[in-house]
Amino acid sequence: MKRIGLLGGSFNPAHGGHRAISLFAAKTLRLDEIWWLVSPGNPLKPKTGMAPLPARLAHARKVARRTPIRPTAIEAQLGTRYTIDSLKALRRRYPRHRFLWLMGADNLAQFGQWRDWRGIARTMPIAVIARPGYDKAARGSPAMSWLRRFVRPARQSADWTDWRLPALVLLRFRPDPRSATLLRQADPLWHREYSETRVRDPLTRRMIV
Numbered sequence: 001m002k003r004i005g006l007l008g009g010s011f012n013p014a015h016g017g018h019r020a021i022s023l024f025a026a027k028t029l030r031l032d033e034i035w036w037l038v039s040p041g042n043p044l045k046p047k048t049g050m051a052p053l054p055a056r057l058a059h060a061r062k063v064a065r066r067t068p069i070r071p072t073a074i075e076a077q078l079g080t081r082y083t084i085d086s087l088k089a090l091r092r093r094y095p096r097h098r099f100l101w102l103m104g105a106d107n108l109a110q111f112g113q114w115r116d117w118r119g120i121a122r123t124m125p126i127a128v129i130a131r132p133g134y135d136k137a138a139r140g141s142p143a144m145s146w147l148r149r150f151v152r153p154a155r156q157s158a159d160w161t162d163w164r165l166p167a168l169v170l171l172r173f174r175p176d177p178r179s180a181t182l183l184r185q186a187d188p189l190w191h192r193e194y195s196e197t198r199v200r201d202p203l204t205r206r207m208i209v
């Protein structure tokens with residue numbers, strides 16, 4: 001049995017903040033691996049400005065080098081866009097793994113708009129990582145008014161495989177101000193070096209083109 005944290009995102013582009021929070025979560029939650037689910041397209045985000053999937057995956061692989069982080073575009077192959085569908089499909093495909101959903105506080109602030117978000121919380125434990133500028137919105141979010149009663153103390157983080165669901169843990173981490181938005185502002189064409197890239201998905205061994 002492997003303990004796996006799932007961090008879903010656009011990764012447009014992946015950055016050191018993703019890497020730092022993933023390694024912190026791996027330590028705190030005793031994860032064997034962190035899978036970055038590089039999304040074919042966030043259902044709530046506009047398509048404009050979204051770099052091609054092979055470029056986002058190739059760059060994520062570079063940022064994750066020499067760590068237990070495995071970037072994957074498996075959602076493109078599962079044919080799922082909504083997180084609830086991806087999580088159910090992953091559990092079916094990997095019945096021997098134990099999964100936990102990881103997200104930054106900005107995602108918790110919007111979580112109530114996600115499809116069947118209560119179902120997500122009933123499918124696997126959730127760990128939320130503090131993010132500069134978002135913690136107040138996250139704590140006061142509409143989803144939190146329901147999730148609040150399921151919050152576990154951070155000192156029990158390593159026991160997440162034993163938790164009754166729903167379960168949520170809020171993790172404090174050295175605030176990391178890095179974001180993909182800032183990187184795109186600095187260089188909107190960050191993906192140009194990957195324009196000819198064909199990349200193999202490390203999880204499924206399939207080519208992503």
Ligand SMILES: Nc1ncnc2c1ncn2[C@@H]1O[C@H](COP(=O)(O)OP(=O)(O)OP(=O)(O)O)[C@@H](O)[C@H]1O
Binds near residue numbers: 102107
């Ligand atoms: N600096 C950070 N601190 C905490 N969580 C983060 C940080 N950067 C990204 N995350 C989390 O990583 C996941 C994937 O993030 P995403 O790919 O959207 O990057 P982003 O930097 O938030 O991008 P954008 O600025 O385009 O919204 C999300 O759960 C997000 O909350």
Ligand SMILES: O=C(O)c1ccc[n+]([C@@H]2O[C@H](COP(=O)([O-])O)[C@@H](O)[C@H]2O)c1
Binds near residue numbers: 007009037082113
């Ligand atoms: O399932 C949903 O309704 C849903 C709505 C918005 C975002 N998500 C997921 O949230 C993750 C973070 O997305 P993003 O684009 O903010 O990095 C990514 O895995 C998305 O697929 C999921």
